[in-house]
Amino acid sequence: MNYEEKEFDNQKVNLQTWKKIIKTVFTNRKSVILLFTFVILLGMLEAITPLLNRYAIDVFFEGKDYSTLTPYIIFNVIVSLLFGLSVWGFIYQAGKIEVETNYILRKQSFETLQRLPFSYFDKTPQGWIMARMTSDSRRLANIISWGLVDLLWGLIMMIAILVTMFVLEWRLALIITAALPLMIVISIYFRTKILKGYRKARKINSLVTGSFNESFMGAKTTKSLAIEEENYQEFISKTQELKQASVKAILFSAIFSPIMLMISYVVIGFIMVRGTNMLLVSALTLGTLYAFIDYATRFFEPIMQIARILAQFQQAQASAERVVQLIETKSELVDSPEVIEQYGDIFTPKYENWEPIQGDVEFKNVTFNYVDNETVLDNFSLKIPSGTSVALVGQTGSGKTTIINLLSRFYEPISGDILIDGKSYKERSIHWLHKRLGYVLQTPHLFSGNVMENIRYGRLDATDEEVIEAAKAIGADEFISKMDQGYYSEVGEGGNKISIGQKQLISFARAVLADPRILILDEATSSIDSESEKIIQHATDTLLKGRTSFIVAHRLSTIVHSDLILVLKEGKIVELGSHKELLSKKGAYFDLYKKQFLNEQMDKAVHSI
Numbered sequence: 230m231n232y233e234e235k236e237f238d239n240q241k242v243n244l245q246t247w248k249k250i251i252k253t254v255f256t257n258r259k260s261v262i263l264l265f266t267f268v269i270l271l272g273m274l275e276a277i278t279p280l281l282n283r284y285a286i287d288v289f290f291e292g293k294d295y296s297t298l299t300p301y302i303i304f305n306v307i308v309s310l311l312f313g314l315s316v317w318g319f320i321y322q323a324g325k326i327e328v329e330t331n332y333i334l335r336k337q338s339f340e341t342l343q344r345l346p347f348s349y350f351d352k353t354p355q356g357w358i359m360a361r362m363t364s365d366s367r368r369l370a371n372i373i374s375w376g377l378v379d380l381l382w383g384l385i386m387m388i389a390i391l392v393t394m395f396v397l398e399w400r401l402a403l404i405i406t407a408a409l410p411l412m413i414v415i416s417i418y419f420r421t422k423i424l425k426g427y428r429k430a431r432k433i434n435s436l437v438t439g440s441f442n443e444s445f446m447g448a449k450t451t452k453s454l455a456i457e458e459e460n461y462q463e464f465i466s467k468t469q470e471l472k473q474a475s476v477k478a479i480l481f482s483a484i485f486s487p488i489m490l491m492i493s494y495v496v497i498g499f500i501m502v503r504g505t506n507m508l509l510v511s512a513l514t515l516g517t518l519y520a521f522i523d524y525a526t527r528f529f530e531p532i533m534q535i536a537r538i539l540a541q542f543q544q545a546q547a548s549a550e551r552v553v554q555l556i557e558t559k560s561e562l563v564d565s566p567e568v569i570e571q572y573g574d575i576f577t578p579k580y581e582n583w584e585p586i587q588g589d590v591e592f593k594n595v596t597f598n599y600v601d602n603e604t605v606l607d608n609f610s611l612k613i614p615s616g617t618s619v620a621l622v623g624q625t626g627s628g629k630t631t632i633i634n635l636l637s638r639f640y641e642p643i644s645g646d647i648l649i650d651g652k653s654y655k656e657r658s659i660h661w662l663h664k665r666l667g668y669v670l671q672t673p674h675l676f677s678g679n680v681m682e683n684i685r686y687g688r689l690d691a692t693d694e695e696v697i698e699a700a701k702a703i704g705a706d707e708f709i710s711k712m713d714q715g716y717y718s719e720v721g722e723g724g725n726k727i728s729i730g731q732k733q734l735i736s737f738a739r740a741v742l743a744d745p746r747i748l749i750l751d752e753a754t755s756s757i758d759s760e761s762e763k764i765i766q767h768a769t770d771t772l773l774k775g776r777t778s779f780i781v782a783h784r785l786s787t788i789v790h791s792d793l794i795l796v797l798k799e800g801k802i803v804e805l806g807s808h809k810e811l812l813s814k815k816g817a818y819f820d821l822y823k824k825q826f827l828n829e830q831m832d833k834a835v836h837s838i
């Protein structure tokens with residue numbers, strides 16, 4: 230059972246969750262009060278209308294007395310105006326509440342996401358987060374605003390009609406009231422069935438969407454493995470299941486309304502028979518009989534409405550639980566109250582208290598694991614003076630990225646400490662560190678927009694001249710100038726209009742602009758031609774100059790000038806020194822270098838054939 234399905238199974242009403250959502254809605258107290266006022270007014274007016282008609286029938290048509298015609302017309306106009314006012318008012322206020330609730334839920338989710346550490350995004354599927362931020366928030370906002378309106382309107386109207394009917398003629402009122410329990414039972418039965426059907430359909434739908442997604446995302450792999458037929462069959466069987474579940478729910482929906490209508494017509498029939506008898510012995514006026522028939526039709530409509538809304542609330546509960554869960558997710562990595570007091574938090578940093586950084590880094594007896602009992606780093610120690618360039622090499626899984634993750638405080642050591650300029654990094658805020666740290670990713674992410682904007686993400690207040698200067702320093706100016714519109718050329722979604730090497734240069738220029746004291750460079754694994762390699766090498770040298778830097782190296786040729794090379798194996802340093810020193814040792818580094826050198830020579834030989 231996956232993340233998504235597990236949470237659909239909660240059938241009980243979760244009052245705690247709804248309380249939190251309702252509290253969000255009440256942030257907008259004025260709109261809520263206005264909304265309630267308009268809805269109550271509308272419910273009352275619905276109960277008054279049949280009374281007006283009753284008066285007209287009894288006084289004007291039956292009694293032929295027209296003395297009150299003018300005030301009657303004036304009263305009717307006032308009622309119509311009030312109708313108009315209340316309909317306008319509740320549509321406006323409910324719409325406003327819907328938009329604002331959606332906004333607040335998304336804002337709160339977004340704020341939580343900003344505070345959450347990297348490990349959260351490691352564990353939580355991106356699609357799950359996106360669904361909370363979009364469809365769930367939207368559904369909740371919708372049901373909360375319009376659902377509450379319908380619920381309240383239905384209840385008010387039913388109460389008002391019930392009271393009026395008993396005041397007018399209790400014997401006829403009893404006939405209508407007698408049908409109420411039957412209608413409620415039928416409504417609950419059908420609504421539960423419909424809800425179950427749709428819930429099942431939604432569950433299957435999320436599987437279908439997932440399978441859809443996987444097929445397209447992995448289109449290349451699917452084709453290369455020639456498994457289109459299997460994927461197609463799986464997709465067809467899931468969509469068939471979806472169709473069956475949906476049709477069942479639609480069938481129940483289709484039966485529900487006619488049954489309710491039939492019962493209401495039977496009730497109207499009873500009222501007609503009983504009412505006519507009473508009319509014949511003058512125990513009832515024609516106007517009152519008319520009013521009762523009108524009330525009988527109006528009375529049952531809200532029952533269907535209320536049943537529908539309650540079912541929708543039940544359906545929306547899964548969304549509510551997930552949104553609240555996201556908003557309330559506590560970060561495993563937080564600054565202590567003392568640190569927040571001094572440095573501020575991510576949204577209100579106290580820059581005035583932030584000390585500058587030198588760039589000395591020390592790992593002190595650091596032990597770390599991602600999963601209990603699977604130690605990745607064991608008592609790891611390392612002291613790096615400011616301005617040193619450190620290269621991390623080692624086989625896959627040796628712990629290079631883990632060291633970087635810890636240094637970036639995406640994770641924290643289980644024991645031991647990491648010191649920056651001689652002070653534990655926990656004594657400063659996470660935001661302080663992230664502002665001082667540059668991280669150039671292996672596959673840099675570019676945002677939709679032009680080159681200028683993308684480089685400027687390094688420092689948002691940089692001028693155009695500073696952006697161009699950074700690009701020149703890194704050697705990116707040449708290819709940018711050759712683009713259609715130079716620095717104003719669009720890079721496409723995720724930078725898909727430019728090559729990987731060019732994306733890297735842009736991300737290097739970003740880092741130059743940000744000018745961090747500590748820089749992490751996760752070197753790209755993809756092989757590039759020797760001309761681009763030269764450009765990237767030059768860019769790397771420029772970028773690292775004068776900074777404390779950590780390079781996760783995949784191609785050893787790029788790190789020959791590093792001050793310090795660490796060779797890692799199973800989370801431990803097995804060798805350390807400069808390129809020259811390590812080669813002369815003829816140990817692990819020498820073996821790695823030899824292997825890679827031979828591979829490169831082989832590649833070149835193959836390409837030259």
Ligand SMILES: Nc1ncnc2c1ncn2[C@@H]1O[C@H](COP(=O)(O)OP(=O)(O)OP(=O)(O)O)[C@@H](O)[C@H]1O
Pocket residue numbers: 351599600605623624625626627628629630631632
């Ligand atoms: N998020 C994670 N959850 C659980 N285990 C992890 C996680 N990330 C890494 N590991 C494990 O930690 C160990 C060290 O991984 P790490 O990513 O640091 O290696 P690496 O040297 O950077 O490898 P590569 O060169 O392939 O990137 C590996 O055994 C890996 O399986």
